[in-house]
Amino acid sequence: MKNTYIVTGMTCNGCVSSVTEKISKLDGVVSVEVNLENKEAIIDSNHQINTLILQEALRPKYTITKKKTAQKEPLYLEDSFTDNKSKIEQLKPLFLILFYLFSSAILLHYKAWDIKEAMLDFMGMFYIVFSFFKFLDLKGFPDSFRMYDPLAKALPFYGWIYPFIETVLGLMFLMRIQIPIALIVTIIILGITTIGVTRTLLDKKSIRCACLGTALKLPMTEATFIENAIMLVMAGTMLIQILL
Structure with a gap:
């Protein structure tokens, strides 16, 4: 063509x-x-x-x-965000999704509060929801993802299977299947992505974040780093507790 x-x-x-x-x-x-x-x-x-x-x-x-x-x-987002929107306005969809995920995890356990169970449910719902948005444009997601993820850039097929990995991890957390393995994989894949996000922020590149696929045009900002950091802290904390 x-x-x-x-x-x-x-x-x-x-x-x-x-x-x-x-x-x-x-x-x-x-x-x-x-x-x-x-x-x-x-x-x-x-x-x-x-x-x-x-x-x-x-x-x-x-x-x-x-x-x-x-x-x-x-x-690049300097071309698409020319209306001087604040970062909060640009990232409103991301903040709303995280708010609903946190609220759902809390409400599921408010009668018999268990922080470990709430964290597992949050992580499971996080993966399911975020993979859903990636599946909306499965063909376009890999190209956006490889712009900042080191592994996706080196191995293009990784970008294609990443939404499936997130879906599997989400089901593992929600169904309580092999939690230690799910936690280790989470630390690895989100750790790699966080390295790429950090490099992008330090280089001050204004590119599109692919965390919610390409359906929502989100800018790569500190919020993306925080989003990954939350999951990494949860996964690391729970893994340490399991191993100890």
């Missing part, structure tokens, strides 16, 4: 060669035709390549947008 993109930042034939070389190295690309005068790149590929992947390959010197949706397809 062929798609035409607008590439800005090119000033000479050397730029044309650089853009052509970088795009040609991407998985699935068959051929690339770059036109300096029109600032266009015609990419022939075996499958649809998300613009985020193309932009990651060309950053920071060049900017690429799909020609037909150049004004509608946000690549």
Whole structure:
């Protein structure tokens, strides 16, 4: 399939060669035709390549947008959040979901309070709800996820199976199946993601958070780090208690 993109930042034939070389190295690309005068790149590929992947390959010197949706397809969040919304407003969906999850976990055990059981239910519901949003766009999620998750970037298939991993972990916590294993896996996968989130925040990159898939366009902020940290602290605390 062929798609035409607008590439800005090119000033000479050397730029044309650089853009052509970088795009040609991407998985699935068959051929690339770059036109300096029109600032266009015609990419022939075996499958649809998300613009985020193309932009990651060309950053920071060049900017690429799909020609037909150049004004509608946000690549990085500085393009999509131009209305100066506060972080709280942007992250309102995330805060609401976490509020409902915490409330549900508490209400399930308020008659016979057991913090361990409440934590297990919270973690289980957390995974189920967050995996649900990822499944809404299973094709688009891996491309967004690999923008900051180190393992997904190194092993593309990991991004494809990640929503399934979350679903399985959610069921394990809710059904109380092999809790120690579920806790260890949680620490590993969220630990890796947290490393990527931390790097993104330190580099001050404004990219989209894929924690709720691509259905909700959330910015990568400190809240994303806190969200992962909550789960890591819970998993670590419970694992230590089990081992001791």
